[in-house]
Amino acid sequence: MDTKHKVIYDFNFSLIADFFKGSERQGPGSEDITKLALQFIHDLPDMANIADLGCGTGGQTIFLAQNLKRNISASDIMPEFIESLNEKIRKAGLENRITTKNISMTELNFPEQSLDLIWAEGSIYNIGYQKGLKEWRKFLKPNGYIAVSEATWFTNERPQEIADFWEKNYSEIDTVSKKVQQMQDAGYTPVAHFILPEVCWWDYFNPILGYCDAFLQKHNYSEEAKSLVEHFHYEIQLYDKYKAYYGYVFYIGQVNSETPACNETNAIKDLSIR
Numbered sequence: 001m002d003t004k005h006k007v008i009y010d011f012n013f014s015l016i017a018d019f020f021k022g023s024e025r026q027g028p029g030s031e032d033i034t035k036l037a038l039q040f041i042h043d044l045p046d047m048a049n050i051a052d053l054g055c056g057t058g059g060q061t062i063f064l065a066q067n068l069k070r071n072i073s074a075s076d077i078m079p080e081f082i083e084s085l086n087e088k089i090r091k092a093g094l095e096n097r098i099t100t101k102n103i104s105m106t107e108l109n110f111p112e113q114s115l116d117l118i119w120a121e122g123s124i125y126n127i128g129y130q131k132g133l134k135e136w137r138k139f140l141k142p143n144g145y146i147a148v149s150e151a152t153w154f155t156n157e158r159p160q161e162i163a164d165f166w167e168k169n170y171s172e173i174d175t176v177s178k179k180v181q182q183m184q185d186a187g188y189t190p191v192a193h194f195i196l197p198e199v200c201w202w203d204y205f206n207p208i209l210g211y212c213d214a215f216l217q218k219h220n221y222s223e224e225a226k227s228l229v230e231h232f233h234y235e236i237q238l239y240d241k242y243k244a245y246y247g248y249v250f251y252i253g254q255v256n257s258e259t260p261a262c263n264e265t266n267a268i269k270d271l272s273i274r
């Protein structure tokens with residue numbers, strides 16, 4: 001298959017894990033950005049329950065634990081990332097603060113209304129922004145917070161090449177105003193949103209560019225490994241060319257207890273149809 005037309009899900013999961021496991025972050029972001037997002041979250045109780053979903057190798061997990069000084073349950077679908085995070089937790093001496101779990105964000109089993117904060121930096125796209133916001137709301141306590149970062153269009157129109165790329169890779173990409181509206185529709189007060197600066201993308205891309213050769217060598221220049229590297233080169237090239245049209249945006253919301261939960265809204269709709 002033409003690399004340009006491959007999406008990340010076409011690659012073998014363990015190859016992707018191997019590609020990323022040495023990287024600090026698996027998406028655009030930085031400590032400054034995590035810190036900025038945190039500033040919109042107030043009054044977390046001392047014994048708060050925090051979930052970091054799609055935590056990857058835990059760049060933000062360690063930072064959250066150190067800054068919030070509260071307990072965090074971090075989870076990811078890739079066992080290799082969890083292993084790498086476990087190593088970081090040991091090194092940072094945070095075993096008492098962070099627990100890790102190899103579980104999908106689509107199969108979470110937190111008790112209802114048990115969490116004070118859900119964090120999903122660069123990862124909610126795996127369940128889908130709207131679905132994640134709706135499904136996870138039940139796990140949050142009244143007035144609990146959600147903080148996610150998500151690919152977003154900055155313009156109303158865009159060139160065909162980049163529109164096609166995102167249509168194939170994540171068709172839920174949309175404009176800031178739509179994403180904010182969707183957050184409100186899912187039963188949250190949209191507390192804040194802000195665009196991640198370009199430097200966050202290069203902080204994510206540059207280390208990747210730095211280890212591509214070693215990765216290819218390790219995998220004996222297999223077709224699959226070459227194809228994965230080409231896929232990332234293409235993504236980086238597209239970002240460089242079209243960064244005026246899209247980027248990552250952090251969205252922070254707070255459960256709005258006056259809004260019925262989504263399934264209740266659906267039930268009301270169902271009744272009105274009858």
Ligand code: SAH
Nearest residue numbers: 025026027054055056077104105122123126
């Ligand atoms: N939060 C990290 C990682 C973002 S990359 C950071 O910002 O650096 C997206 C992460 O979502 C990856 O670690 C990937 O393994 C994870 N992921 C993909 N599908 C998932 C799923 N269904 N459930 C949980 N995690 C998933």
